[in-house]
Amino acid sequence: MSLLTGQRFTTAPANDFGEIHNWNELLYFFNHTLPECHMELREDTKQVTLFVLYLAIFVVGLVENLLVICVNWRCLGRAGLLNLYILNMAIADLGIVLSLPVWMLEVMLDYTWLWGSFSCRFTHYFYFANMYSSIFFLVCLSIDRYVTLTNTSPSWQRHQHRMRRAVCVGVWVLSAVIPLPEVVHIQLVESSEPMCLFMAPFETYNTWALVVALSTTILGFVLPFPLMVIFNVLTACRLRQAGWPEGRRHCLLVCAYVAVFAICWLPYHVTLLLLTLHGTHVSLHCYLVHLLYFFYDIIDCFSMLHCVVNPILYNFLSPRFRDQLLSAVVHYLPKVRARGDRRASSLSSSSTQHSIVIIKEGAQPAQRSHPRVSAPHSPPAPGFRSKTSPDF
Incomplete structure (x- = not known):
């Protein structure tokens, strides 16, 4: 699932790779290059913890993102202008969630891969493509909020829908291309037990590992995080300057957006870089190296909490x-009531012959319409709105 899955032991000098001639020798080399210091760490406890975390994220994230997709898809044509980014972000988060059962089984099988060479590469590619998509759509949402709040030009008002669709297509294409340099080096290694590992050429393994780790950190955190902070802060300041009655609530939401992104992703990227740089560019203490290797999978799993938190925020x-969710839930209730009323009217007409009540099958009773759902100035889905753009 991650770069460190195939890069678990890279502490020896790069020139030692010249004496390795096959995969089995490389695996033996990996397993005997950690510094010799002993730590009592329970792998069985770690596996159970990972399984529980994966299962919880899978169940909760699956339900939440499916609800978000259904509601936003149903309201896409007539709801807030930013729902397109939220819908695509939920689709990306759902893709990450759907890959979790594979990681759960891999952990419980002690990283033995039993599903063939194609699934080895495709599963990693599917995960990374959706991971980048989710992060990029968060950035697009932050930028578009501020642009929509401040830009009142007629050209933007006319072409904003088309531009958002083009941005979404561009994000998916970019996210599909970025993982390729890493995925082409992921292979199914047939040792005593088959394992799905990152296997760059022997002579340039450390260089490839460093390039992939740096690109993952730069594209997944170093660039997106400052953009999110800047545009969310600008949006909050703009709303407060405009005297928006819920300005304090919006500022708290902005702080939550930024804090959740940092909490989920910063530990992952710091650990990834430290383990990649160790042995070639920096020297870490023996016990720290063991702790980082041991907890890396838990930190990696913890980063997936964004699939659960994003739908909430x-x-x-x-x-x-x-309101839209409630409307979607009760969408079919009027039909049930109409059928019941039709049966009651049929019984009444057959017994009394006084009157005939006709109810169409698709009729919607007046109680179904909700003033806040149909109102053109309803609050926005992400918790932001603008005096100049009611759907914002």
Whole structure:
């Protein structure tokens, strides 16, 4: 699932790779290059912990993201202008969640890969492509909020829908291309037990590992995080300057957006870089190296919490989304009531012959319409709105 899966032991000098001639020798080399210091760490406890975390994230994330996709897809044509980014972000998070059962089984099988060479590469590619998509759509959402709030030009108002669609297509294409340099070096290694590992050429393994780790950190955190901070802060300041009545709530949401992204991703990228640089560019203490290798999988799993938190922050905290969700849930209730009323009217007409009540099958009773859902100035899904753009 991650670069360190195939790069677990890279502490020896790069020139030692010249004496290795096959995969089995390389695996033996990996397993005997950690510094010799002894630590009592329970692998069985770690496996159980990982399985529970993966299972919890899978169940909760699956339900949340499916609800977000259904509601936003149903309301895409008539709801907030930014719902397109939220919908695509939920699709990307759902893709990450759907890959979790494979990682759960791999952990419980002690990283033995039993599903063939194609699935080895495709599963990693599928995970990384959706990971980058989710992060990039968060950045696009942050930027577009501020642009929509401040830009009132007629050209933007006319072409904003088309531009958002083009941006979404561009994000998916970019996210599909970025993982390729890493995925082409992921292979199924047939040792005593088959393992799905990152296997760059022997002579340039450390260079490839460093390039992939740096690109993952730069594209996945170093560039997106400052953009999120800057545009979310600018949006909050703009709303407060405009005297928006819920300015304090928006500022708290902005702090939550930034804090959640940092908490989920910063530990992962710091650990990835430290383990990649260790042995060739920096020297870490023996016990620290063991701790980082041991907890890397847990930290990697912890980063996937964004698939659970994103639907809450960007959807379920919004009053309008809750109204849309309630409307979607009760969408079929009027039909049930109509059928019941039709049966009652049929019984009444057959017994009394006084009157005939006709109810169409698709009729919607007046109670179904909700003033906050149909109102053109309803609060926005992500918790932001603008005086100049009611759907914002």
